[in-house]
Amino acid sequence: MTGQHVLNEISQAIAETRDLTVTDLSDDVLASDQPLVIRGLAADWPAVKHGRESVDRVIEYLQGFDSDNVVTALHAPPEAAGRIFYNEDMTAFNFEYRRIALKEAMQQVRSHIDLPSPPSLYIGSTNVDHWLPGFREQNDIPIQHLAPLVSIWIGNQSRVSAHYDFPSNIACVVAGHRRVILFPPEQLPNLYVGPLDFTPAGQPISLVDFCAPDYDRFPKFREAIKSAQMAVLEPGDALIVPSMWWHHMEALDAFNVLVNYWWRSSPSYMGPPLSVLQHAMLGLRDLPEAQREQWRELFDFYVFNPQKDNFEHIPEAARGVLNPIDEQSARQIRKMLRDKLL
Structure with a gap:
């Protein structure tokens, strides 16, 4: 039996606050083992203001920092419907990697905005300081004492299956909207996770299609849904994702930008x-x-x-x-x- 999108079955919202600014992010908040949505945390970033204004304005703004370095982008056909995943028999992925200039990649996404079923172009986990030097001088969260890895994610509509990250994470929406569904670490047995050594983007992912879950194939997923938490993030909003929490990410708009900060609570010389x-x-x-x-x-x-x-x-x-x-x-x-x- 195939169900409807899991969003219709999730009753628990991610805890949120509107009372924190970038100067209020104490170590206690950052070290929490529970997720938290911080509405408007990055609302004063120039990039967010340009993103609210128009797609063309935020692209122009980002291009002003472009270092002309080539990025790796994921390109999927329209029939993938934005899902970054495997092919039918899991012998390969449903996308191909392309090396492309960042400016060109953003213009390609821009050119697809009016298409009803566009191909997917997904630029994931791209180091901000290398590809957009100077961006953080105007758009940043002051957590340098944590030595974060700061990355940018750009693309059109996409669905990244539930996965975990070992580092803790603050994800800040710059442009577009994001639907986020979280599961606590103990839901691993109910998420039907795929291979550890053959993954679309480095981390093992849930094989459940959240848009149409197959409960005959994945019956225990119903148990996972009982623990799920969900939020929709707007430009300027941020989400703290604790280490090892499973997170399913959907970029909802025709042009989306997210900046995230990963940091470890242990020294960098410790092994993975x-x-x-x-x-x-x-x-x-x-x-x-x-x-x-x-x-x-x-x-x-x-x-x-x-x-x-x-x-x-x-x-x-x-x-x-x-x-x-x-x-x-x-x-x-x-x-x-x-x-x-x-």
């Missing part, structure tokens, strides 16, 4: 957790059940539930990786892993 998962699949997943359970105990003891007194019987100078990880020990661990994996 997904690599741990992949290595565990290589070394642990297919062991006999009894051995997996024994390794579960080790992981709990050393990683997930380490107690302060676990290692007091070892002289501190001899604890090695059992001590808190610093940048030097992180380099040593990486070298050790490289040597063992060769």
Whole structure:
């Protein structure tokens, strides 16, 4: 049975406020494990003001910062209806990558505005400081102490399936509107996530079509919907997405721009957790059940539930990786892993 768009089944709105400005973003707000819509956070950005005025004005404004570097854009045919996804048998994607100048890409999107069923052009996660130097001098959130990676996303109507990001995230809408549907991390079993190593844009995604969910194929998705939260963001609005929350993003207008800030709550020299998962699949997943359970105990003891007194019987100078990880020990661990994996 195929259902209607899940928006008709979601009853919970993402919590929101209109009382925060860019100078009010305390570390407590940014470190929350719950999502938050901040209405008007970026409303004073010149880019947002141009975006509210017209598509041509915001394109002209963005082109004023263009560094003439080529970007990678995703191009999908009209029949994809904006969905960035796989082909029917999941042997490839339903789009192709194109290398194109940013100015040309924006003009292509502009030329499709009046088409009833345009092809999709999607420029995702493009580093602002590299491709639009100077943009942040006029349009920014002052969270430099978090060393964020700041990216811009440009395109026409698009649907990016539910996925998670390890870094925390503030997403600011510059032009167009965005529908966002969020799920807490524990909904993983109900989202029917696709491959880990063959993904449209780097992160594993839900295989459920949110516009027409197939409940015969994905019956547990009904459980996920019970925990879903939704919001529609306007130009100037921002959304805090905590680490590991699943987020389904829809760009609703004929021209859309979003700027987002990713940051880690751990030092940058720490390794990516997904690599741990992949290595565990290589070394642990297919062991006999009894051995997996024994390794579960080790992981709990050393990683997930380490107690302060676990290692007091070892002289501190001899604890090695059992001590808190610093940048030097992180380099040593990486070298050790490289040597063992060769």
